[in-house]
Structure formats: C-alpha cells, structure tokens
Amino acid sequence: MSCLFVEHLTVIDCAYxxxxxxxxxxxxxxxxxxxxxxxxxxxxLDFGAVKKRLKRAIDDSVDHxxxxxxxxxxxxxxxxxxxxxxxxxxxxGAYHHRSPMLAVCRLDAAAVDAGAVARYLIxxxxxxxxxxxxxxxxxxxxxxxxxxxxxxxxxxxKHQGACQRIAxxxxxxxxxxxxxxRDPALEAAVASAWTDIYLGTRDDLVAQSQxxxxxxxxxxxxxxxxxxxxxxxxxxxxxxxxxxxxxxxxARLQSQRPGxxxxxxxxxxxxxxxxxxxx
Numbered sequence: 001m002s003c004l005f006v007e008h009l010t011v012i013d014c015a016y017x018x019x020x021x022x023x024x025x026x027x028x029x030x031x032x033x034x035x036x037x038x039x040x041x042x043x044x045l046d047f048g049a050v051k052k053r054l055k056r057a058i059d060d061s062v063d064h065x066x067x068x069x070x071x072x073x074x075x076x077x078x079x080x081x082x083x084x085x086x087x088x089x090x091x092x093g094a095y096h097h098r099s100p101m102l103a104v105c106r107l108d109a110a111a112v113d114a115g116a117v118a119r120y121l122i123x124x125x126x127x128x129x130x131x132x133x134x135x136x137x138x139x140x141x142x143x144x145x146x147x148x149x150x151x152x153x154x155x156x157x158k159h160q161g162a163c164q165r166i167a168x169x170x171x172x173x174x175x176x177x178x179x180x181x182r183d184p185a186l187e188a189a190v191a192s193a194w195t196d197i198y199l200g201t202r203d204d205l206v207a208q209s210q211x212x213x214x215x216x217x218x219x220x221x222x223x224x225x226x227x228x229x230x231x232x233x234x235x236x237x238x239x240x241x242x243x244x245x246x247x248x249x250x251a252r253l254q255s256q257r258p259g260x261x262x263x264x265x266x267x268x269x270x271x272x273x274x275x276x277x278x279x
Contacts, residue, residue, distance in 0.1 A: 001035050001036065001037060001134065002035070002036065002037070002038060002044050003033055003034070003035050003044070004033065004034045004035075004036070004043075004044040004045060004050070005031070005032070005033045005034075006031065006032050006047065006050055006051075007031045008029055008030070008031065009030045009031065009032055009050070009051065009054065009055055009058075010030050010055045010058055010059070010063075011027050011028065011029055011030070011269055011270045012026070012027070012028040012030060012058060012062055012063050012117070012140065013025075013026075013027050013063060013064060013168060013169065013170050013268075013269045014026055014028075014062055014063060014064060014065050014066070014067055014105075014168055014169065015065075015066050015067065015153045015167045015168050015169040016066070016067035016068070016069075016112040017066070017067070017068055017069060017072075017075075017088045017090070017095065017112065018090065018111070018112065019069075019072065019074055019090055019091060019111065020090065020091050020092075021090070021091075021092065021196050022090040022091070022092040022093065022095065022196060022228075022229065022232055023090075023095055023153050023167065023196070023198060023228060023232065024151050024153070024169065024196055025151040025152045025153045025154075025168075025169020025170045025171060025172075026142075026151060026169060026170070026171050027142070027143065027170050027171040027172070027269035027270050028114060028117065028140040028141065028142065029140070029141050029142070029143060029270060030058060030138065030139070030140055031138075031139045031141065032050075032054065032125075032136065032137065032138050032139070033135075033136070033137040034050070034129070034133050034135070034136055035133070035134045035135040035136075036132045036133035036134050036135075037132045037134075038132070039130070039132050044132070044133060045129070045130065045132075045133060053128040053129075054125050054128055056128075057121075057124055057125050057127075057128050058121060058125070059162075061105060061120075061121065061124055062105050062117060062120070062121065063162065064161075064162035064163060064165055064168040065103055065104060065105045065162075065165065065168065066097060066099075066103060066104050066105070066165070066167040066168065067105050067107060067112045067117065068086060068088070068104060068105065068106045068107065068112070069107060069109050069110055069111050069112050069116075070106040070107055070108055070109065071108065071109055071110040072088075072110050072111065074088055074089040074090065075087075075088050076088075077106070079101065082100055082101050082102075082222075083098065083099070083100060083101065083222075083223075084097075084098070084099060084100075084101045084104050085097075085098045086098075086104070092196075092229055092231070092232055093211065093212070093228075093229030093231070093232070094212075094227075094229070095226075095227065095228055095229075096214075096225070096226070096227040097166075097167055097225070097226050097227075098223070098224070098225040098226075099165065099166060099167075099222070099223070099224045099225070100221050100222040100223075100224075102221065103162075103165040103166075103167070103168075103221065103224070105120070107120050108120070114139075114140035114141065114142075115140075117140055118138045118139070118140055121138060122136055122138055125138070142171060143171070143173075143270045145173045147173060147175070147184065147187060148173065148174055148184070148187035148188045148190065148191035149171060149172055149173045149174065149191055149267075150171075150172060150174065150190070150191040150194040150195055150196075150197065151169065151170070151171045151172075151195070151196055151197075152169055152170060152172065152194055152197045152198070152199050153167055153168065153169035153197070153198045153199070154168070154169060154198065154199040154200070154240040155167060155168065155204075155215075155217075155224060155226070155240075156239060156240065156241060157201075157204065157217040157218075157219045157224070158219075158239065159219070160220060164219040164220060164221055164224075165221070165224065166215065166217070166224035166225070166226045167226055170267075170268050170269040171269065172266070172267040172268060172269060172273070173267045174187050174190050174191060174249070174264070174265070174266055174267065175187060175264070175265040176190065176249075176253060176262065176263070176264055176265075177262070177263040177265075178257055178260050178261070178262055179260055179261050180261070186253060186256070186257075190249060190253075193234070194234065196232060197232060197233070197234050198213075198226075198228045198232055198233045198234070199234055199236060199240045199245065200213060200215050200228075200233055200234070200235050200236070200240070201215075201235075201236060201237075201238065201239055201240055202235045202236065202237055204216065204217050205235065208230065209230070210230065211229065211230055212227050212228065212229060212230055213227070213228055213229075213230050213233045213235075214226070214227045215227075215228075236248050241274075242266055242267070242268035242272075242273050242274045243274040243276075245266050245268075245274070246264050246265070246266035246273070246274040246275060246276035247276045249264045249266060249276070250262060250263075250264045250276040250277070250278065254278060260278075261277075261278055262277070262278045263275065263276070263277045263278070264276045264277075
C-alpha cells in the first residue's frame with residue numbers, strides 16, 4: 001500500500017450556527033491523505049483527478065453553504081419541497097433563515113466543528129474514488145494568522161454563483177498601513193468591531209427592530225431571507241464584495257486618521273482579497 005497526500009486541496013468558505021457565538025463565517029483549509037494500491041500508472045490516484053473529483057465534491061456540498069448542527073436542541077427545522085425554513089436560538093440571540101435547500105447543509109451533529117464537517121464529507125468523497133483506493137483521511141484546519149482577523153457572514157444577491165447565498169462567510173485577516181507602516185492598533189480595532197459579524201447591504205434590509213435586522217432578496221437560485229440579532233450586524237451602503245469591504249474600511253479609517261496616507265488590505269478567506277488606498 002502507498003499513501004498519497006495533498007495539502008491545501010481547497011478552502012471551504014462557509015457559515016455555521018453555534019450555540020455560544022451565533023452565526024459565524026469560516027474558512028477551513030482542506031488537507032487529505034489517500035491509502036491505496038498502485039494502479040496501471042503506478043499511482044494511487046493522479047493528482048489531476050484528486051483536484052477535479054474531490055474538490056468538486058467539496059464545492060458541491062459544504063462550500064459557500066450554511067452548516068447547521070442537525071442534532072442541536074436549539075434548532076427548529078421545517079422543509080417544504082426545495083425550501084428550508086430554520087430558526088436557531090443562541091446565547092447572542094435568535095437567527096431565522098429561509099432559503100433554497102441547496103444553500104444549507106445539515107450535519108448529523110450537535111455542534112459544527114472541523115471534525116463534524118470532515119465526518120460529513122468522507123463518505124461523499126469516497127464515492128468519487130476508484131476501487132484501488134482504501135483509506136481516506138481528511139483534515140480541516142484554520143489558517144495561522146499572526147495578527148488581527150475577524151469572521152464575517154454575508155450574501156451577494158447579484159452573484160451568478162454560490163456567493164449569492166445570503167449566509168456564507170469567511171475567516172479573514174486584515175492589514176492596515178498608515179504612511180506605509182503597519183498599524184496593529186487599527187487592525188485590532190477593525191477585527192474587534194467585526195467579531196462574528198453579519199455584513200448586510202442596506203438595500204437588502206427589509207425590517208429592523210431594537211433586537212433584530214431582517215434581510216431578504218431574490219437571486220438566481222431563489223428567495224433568501226435572514227434575520228440576525230441587531231448587535232451582530234453592521235450595515236454598509238454597497239454590496240459586500242471584498243472590493244467594497246476594503247473601500248468601506250478605508251473610508252472609516254480615513255476619518256480616524258485625517259490627512260494620512262492609508263492602505264487597507266482586506267482578505268476574503270485565505271490568500272485572496274482586495275486593496276483600497278487613499279488618493
């Protein structure tokens with residue numbers, strides 16, 4: 001038997017519900033190992049096939065989805081055809097989500113974590129493997145970030161792919177430079193303000209009270225609705241693409257450092273993002 005490994009096969013950018021913290025964005029890096037006999041090419045499996053078959057299976061199941069702890073007593077779940085309606089009570093308030101079923105992944109677990117997601121994925125990935133492959137081991141890990149970072153959830157109604165889903169998210173670093181030098185204090189302030197945040201576009205806000213903000217829109221996949229605790233929501237005037245997030249942060253920070261040259265490097269998950277600079 002031989003063992004094949006692939007580090008950083010892909011990144012799962014998703015959102016999940018947590019009893020203690022509410023609705024969180026997450027970015028898990030995926031590593032895997034395959035044990036098996038060598039095939040006619042003297043390989044366990046061609047790397048091209050690994051990337052094509054297994055990455056696609058991950059993308060089609062949990063990536064850009066809302067991951068739900070199906071065994072949590074705090075979950076109320078109803079399904080009507082291809083539409084799912086759920087409520088989740090957390091320590092920070094109640095969340096209500098209604099969407100096409102394809103945007104939600106219900107795990108057979110009381111809590112969502114890297115291990116529960118790996119257990120959900122393994123049987124689905126095994127169906128993509130040839131008979132010579134025996135054991136499959138999967139590890140989901142967070143990016144090591146030396147500095148400020150935050151976890152955010154959002155939805156992009158204009159997007160033609162999975163980003164249109166109203167509750168998907170990212171675990172992201174942020175870098176701020178003032179007059180060419182990193183400013184850790186400003187970075188920490190951004191991360192603190194956006195801890196476990198939902199970034200909502202004002203045009204998508206359909207109702208609000210002292211306790212909740214409610215968002216809704218119709219995109220190519222169907223009708224999306226989300227209600228979040230107001231304390232865990234920040235409104236921006238534009239779409240919440242990473243380009244717009246970087247520009248939003250730049251405008252906010254310029255008011256705190258008037259007359260200074262500022263650069264914001266906003267990440268969307270791992271190793272990608274947008275830069276916004278003062279003129």
